[in-house]
Amino acid sequence: MFIMLSFPLLLLVLTGHIGIVRSSCTSKLEKSLFDDLIGMMLKLKGTEHIAYRKELRQNDIPAFTAYRNSAQRLSSNAIVKFDKLWTNNLSAYDVTTGVFTAPIAGLYHFSAVVMSISGKTLFLHLWHNDSKTAGSYTNGDGHKTGTFDVVLTLKKGDRIYLRCKGGHDSQSIYSDSDNYSTFSGYLIAQ
Template identity: 75%
Template sequence: MFILQHLPIVCLVLSGQICVVSSLCSSKLENSLFDDLIGMMLKLKGSGHGGQGNTSTQKDTPAFTAYRNSIQSLSSNAVVKFDKLWTNTMNAYDVSTGVFTAPLPGLYHFSAVVMSEDGKTLFLHLWHNDTKTAGSYTQGDGYKTGTFDVVLTLKKGDRIYIRCKGGHDSQNIFSNGDNYGTFSGYLLVK
């Protein structure tokens, strides 16, 4: 991709195709047009109109969304178990353990929302195998939500899970029929 800084021309090279946009518009509008062009080129690339395309199907792409609709009491280092599923292609998330195991290597996106009980502290980490990554700490009056949002490169068999911080017993994940606790992940790129 080439962008000429001082000229009102933007060149885009994507899979052998060249597009040139010339305008005298503002940089904000020019950036928006550029983003639209990239989106169109990527759609063309994947549509069978001359590009290689993405030949994977929904059932061979790892993706899950798990949730809780009840309180979970956590002891020190306990794994949060999002025990209900909306999506679980390739059965990579295990509701009995709370662990996602990568069935394929690649770049993955994970996100989670957790809620503390009214006025209680909740201290959690997202783990990649035996290494903690992002943390979430909620404290104060009322119900508080903590979030995780990470992109990680995984090998086949790598494990991702959310665990209570060590030394912090008697914490609870709050949820009820409104499903306040969710955990999702999916393969971005192989």
């Protein structure tokens, strides 16, 4: 068993022995050490030769988090464009179109938080190719947030995006330098 409590403090439990390691490693060195520790644990348990085990590295996993730091005015059926990125492994999210395109088939998790302009209605759907999935409707006084949280099975090339509901012109996504509106997705399993 391996448990990471915090960067400078690492707790390792192997065959009943507990050791505490203090260091100031770089993230690259920490990953290398972590990989070595996992390898040792697998050898201790006799599982290092499992033929079906496929090791994915962090940069091989489709994952993105996009956000807006300004408002976006939406016309009917317009796609929400989260135009800034924190993460975009495999360049699967396109900031110019607002669309995530699955680079590999698998089970994916998607989530989004969208904030309305104060006192205004905001009606959105999460789309999978040309089909609506989850919806979000916010209305009332003050700023409101709508959320999406879905797991979908995708084929390579499938597209995921947020779109304004048809027939609802003049809606807006609110955001500012505090980045209130975000959209994320990542591969769970192949």
